[in-house]
Amino acid sequence: MSRIPQPSSSRTPSKPAPLLSSGTPRTRTQSTVTSSSRPTPTPLRTQRSLKNLKPMSKSPVPPKSPVLRRPSPAKAESPEPNRPQLSIREQIALRRAEAKKSQTTQPGGSNGFDLGGLEEALPTKKQSTEDEIDLGRWSVKETIERARSSGALNLASRVLPCLPSALFEIHLGVKPKPLKSVPEEPPISTSTTDEISTGRRRGGQSNAPSWYKAQDLQVLKAWSNDIVEIQPEISMFGSLKTIDLHNNKLSSLPDSFADLTALTALDLSHNALTTLPANLFALPHLTTLNISHNSLTSLPFRAPFGAQASKAVSRTRDARGDWFSQSISRATTPLPRLTILDVSHNHLSALSIDCASLPSQIQKLDLSKNPLGPSKVLLQALAHLERLRELRMERAEIGDDSFPIDILSSLTPSAILPVLRVFDLGETPVTRPAIEAAFRKPALRQELEFEVTNEDPPEGVLRVVIGKKVIKEPWEIEAERRAKAKANRHGGAGVEEGLNLGGRPTPRNGATVPKEAWEIEAEQGLLTEGAKRRARAAAAAAQTSGPSASSPTPSSPRKNRAVKEQWEIEAEQGLLTEGAKRRARAQAAAAAGSNDASRLQAASPALSDAARSSPSPSPSVASVLSNPQFYDASTHTLKLPASTPPSKTAHARSISLAVSSWGDTKRGTASNGSDLALAIPTAALPLAAIIAQPLAQTLRVLNLVNRRKDPSFSLPTDDGPFLPCLEELSLEGCNLPDSVPVSHAEHGDEYASPRRNEPLLSLLAKLFPSVRTLDLSYNTLSSAALMKDALTHLILASPPEETRNPRRGLRHLRLRGNRITELEGFQGLAEMFKGNRDVPQWRLEELDLRDNEIGKLPPELGLVPLDVFLVDGNVFRIPQRRVWEREGTKGLLGWLRGRIE
Numbered sequence: 001m002s003r004i005p006q007p008s009s010s011r012t013p014s015k016p017a018p019l020l021s022s023g024t025p026r027t028r029t030q031s032t033v034t035s036s037s038r039p040t041p042t043p044l045r046t047q048r049s050l051k052n053l054k055p056m057s058k059s060p061v062p063p064k065s066p067v068l069r070r071p072s073p074a075k076a077e078s079p080e081p082n083r084p085q086l087s088i089r090e091q092i093a094l095r096r097a098e099a100k101k102s103q104t105t106q107p108g109g110s111n112g113f114d115l116g117g118l119e120e121a122l123p124t125k126k127q128s129t130e131d132e133i134d135l136g137r138w139s140v141k142e143t144i145e146r147a148r149s150s151g152a153l154n155l156a157s158r159v160l161p162c163l164p165s166a167l168f169e170i171h172l173g174v175k176p177k178p179l180k181s182v183p184e185e186p187p188i189s190t191s192t193t194d195e196i197s198t199g200r201r202r203g204g205q206s207n208a209p210s211w212y213k214a215q216d217l218q219v220l221k222a223w224s225n226d227i228v229e230i231q232p233e234i235s236m237f238g239s240l241k242t243i244d245l246h247n248n249k250l251s252s253l254p255d256s257f258a259d260l261t262a263l264t265a266l267d268l269s270h271n272a273l274t275t276l277p278a279n280l281f282a283l284p285h286l287t288t289l290n291i292s293h294n295s296l297t298s299l300p301f302r303a304p305f306g307a308q309a310s311k312a313v314s315r316t317r318d319a320r321g322d323w324f325s326q327s328i329s330r331a332t333t334p335l336p337r338l339t340i341l342d343v344s345h346n347h348l349s350a351l352s353i354d355c356a357s358l359p360s361q362i363q364k365l366d367l368s369k370n371p372l373g374p375s376k377v378l379l380q381a382l383a384h385l386e387r388l389r390e391l392r393m394e395r396a397e398i399g400d401d402s403f404p405i406d407i408l409s410s411l412t413p414s415a416i417l418p419v420l421r422v423f424d425l426g427e428t429p430v431t432r433p434a435i436e437a438a439f440r441k442p443a444l445r446q447e448l449e450f451e452v453t454n455e456d457p458p459e460g461v462l463r464v465v466i467g468k469k470v471i472k473e474p475w476e477i478e479a480e481r482r483a484k485a486k487a488n489r490h491g492g493a494g495v496e497e498g499l500n501l502g503g504r505p506t507p508r509n510g511a512t513v514p515k516e517a518w519e520i521e522a523e524q525g526l527l528t529e530g531a532k533r534r535a536r537a538a539a540a541a542a543q544t545s546g547p548s549a550s551s552p553t554p555s556s557p558r559k560n561r562a563v564k565e566q567w568e569i570e571a572e573q574g575l576l577t578e579g580a581k582r583r584a585r586a587q588a589a590a591a592a593g594s595n596d597a598s599r600l601q602a603a604s605p606a607l608s609d610a611a612r613s614s615p616s617p618s619p620s621v622a623s624v625l626s627n628p629q630f631y632d633a634s635t636h637t638l639k640l641p642a643s644t645p646p647s648k649t650a651h652a653r654s655i656s657l658a659v660s661s662w663g664d665t666k667r668g669t670a671s672n673g674s675d676l677a678l679a680i681p682t683a684a685l686p687l688a689a690i691i692a693q694p695l696a697q698t699l700r701v702l703n704l705v706n707r708r709k710d711p712s713f714s715l716p717t718d719d720g721p722f723l724p725c726l727e728e729l730s731l732e733g734c735n736l737p738d739s740v741p742v743s744h745a746e747h748g749d750e751y752a753s754p755r756r757n758e759p760l761l762s763l764l765a766k767l768f769p770s771v772r773t774l775d776l777s778y779n780t781l782s783s784a785a786l787m788k789d790a791l792t793h794l795i796l797a798s799p800p801e802e803t804r805n806p807r808r809g810l811r812h813l814r815l816r817g818n819r820i821t822e823l824e825g826f827q828g829l830a831e832m833f834k835g836n837r838d839v840p841q842w843r844l845e846e847l848d849l850r851d852n853e854i855g856k857l858p859p860e861l862g863l864v865p866l867d868v869f870l871v872d873g874n875v876f877r878i879p880q881r882r883v884w885e886r887e888g889t890k891g892l893l894g895w896l897r898g899r900i901e
Helices: 047-051 088-103 140-150 165-172 194-198 232-236 255-259 278-282 376-382 432-438 474-494 517-524 529-545 566-572 578-594 597-603 605-613 621-625 673-677 760-767 788-795 824-833 859-863 881-897
Strands: 152-154 219-221 242-244 265-267 288-290 340-342 364-366 390-392 422-426 447-449 461-467 495-499 505-507 637-639 683-686 701-703 710-715 728-730 739-744 756-759 773-775 812-814 846-848 868-870
Touching: 140 152, 140 165, 165 232, 232 255, 255 278, 432 461, 739 760, 756 760, 760 788, 788 824, 824 859, 859 881, 868 881
Parallel strands: 152 219, 219 242, 242 265, 265 288, 288 340, 340 364, 364 390, 390 422, 422 461, 447 461, 637 701, 683 710, 701 728, 710 739, 728 773, 773 812, 812 846, 846 868
Antiparallel strands: 495 505, 739 756
């Protein structure tokens, strides 16, 4: 570049210097010249060359460090002296500064400094609010575009009310009709322009593939959203093989959904479906179907093939016209390739299932938690499935009436569940004798096994789960099997099922049963080191004094030198176990009633000792409940003993964990509390036995803590209410579920009538309307039990006009240590206080929700007037703990009220 010669320094002062735009002469200084004091340079280049000085785009320019610019100097009031003309480089720098200045959004602060350069020093350009909350994953629109290259689309956890219309527009070029339930869809991009198809945002290239590289959509996952309806145009994705829509809010599916004949896996669980498209059961390639946790009431497998179906194998009518419709081939039998079917947690009964058209290739079928009812026809239909390996009916409403003895007699033995290996009937009323009688040989070829392990049962064995599932290790089962085989080997074929007082099998043929070493030592009183030392001392003394008939031997120590302990005497009498003691007391009571002392003495010497220690027969229920050990007449409190074993043993040598129920025979004391507890029914709430006593009319406190042996209620035949003065009821630690088994005792027998399940809270509200304090801590209650209707009958008092069985209203409700996850029921009760702080029926003062699994506290709970509100030990994080630790219940309720929109 040529340089313009500079003017001479000897220029005359009379010649004026070049003026700025403001008319002041320019002065050459060290500071940077701003736009306000910029001169008009002499054009040194052509117009074409000046265009090359236009500012470049900011996107390829790397970020610069912040530049602190000084303010422009104040305008001079008088002309400045002459100064030299700017060079070409200085003019170019001024032009570039002017271009950059025009791009600055805001001038400097109030102090006069221009901080515009700090914006360029940031790593990235400042984004919009929507970009700031982006967690790093692609937007919905960008994800849909990328699915054209992969053929798999994952829109999980996006809070979508429906499938985006952009899915149909981008993949099919079709704009679906708006849904009635979703008139306006939310935006699906993170910014208004989506960064020009996200090309600039994530690498500078567009993600839309070429037409010859695009793939048909085969996988669609949209689980954990708020989808309430599916567009009928979903049927146009004819290549879909996997659809996962679980954990949404679907109540129905369009009929065209069944046109996706390429489907192999479909998950619609955890929705609100009440019906399914009829042609869904005609999908030819479906292998896995999960429709659990819905509200289905029937399974019409034969619906697409019945006479009422007008077009059994035709395509669903297309709304765009017949020109678009194509004839597709459907299955001619219900779901011919289905291998896994999960319909648990629905409202299905055995009669609502099309048993004559069950899919023939099913290998795993789950019918758990369904009100099946009598299921003989269903079980006979399932017996014909030749590939069925797992059948689960856990917690289903099915009983022994579904397993008659002749259930398999009319079927061909070779075709009865030939490969079934697991039959789960856990936590149902079905009993083992009913299964053994119904599934006996030769109708069923497999061996029955009732032990549960983590390993798969071997071939030729059918594992049946009955009652509560107790998983054992393989070594435990093997040890029990060997012990049983050893007992049978010693006793031969004549071993009886019963045991004698010593707990040993009694052979019918009178053969001698070999005793274990510890049994011999127990008979000789040598189980302790002290007894062995005394025996050795007695033997040594006998050897020194010479042999004689009266000399003690190790097998018979002298009584004056070897005093036996009480537990050693019980061991000799075979009374180490509670079962042996109960049998001894029963036989002693029978002998005392018949006054046959000789037969008692001949039966066993242990019986005579038991008769001397228990001269009276076993106590009755009435005498037990009125015993001062359980009933306090001054406070009208009845406290029944817990049915769990004690946490600590009486001494280190104790064998049984149960407390000894025998008194001290030396002192002649009576039997202790565990003897009395044997007469109390095992049900958690033996109400039928309690109301028959005189104390029932004045009882105020009923304590039933830790009665876990039988979590059921034994009720009288009438409906109540009962215990008119009861104010406090404690059912802490009784392992009570949402619905409890209820049996009505007839003629004093609680096992005479069958049990049925009833909701716990509604049942308590009906039985005890006068209760003011209810403790249900440390049970297994879930959020399903705390619905608004149940809480209304339990907590609120009766209206004044209700005179029959009025409810006094609950004051204290303790639900600590359960399985509560949501508070939807309490939120519904709080709606009563909106705009009205005075609810006459409300009496509740304390609500204990500690140690649950609550994930969110509804703001509406702040409206509820509570004196004590305990929420420690839950999983929610908002509000923080300091809100109630510093300000207590009032502060927590006030914080919740402040969040109500």
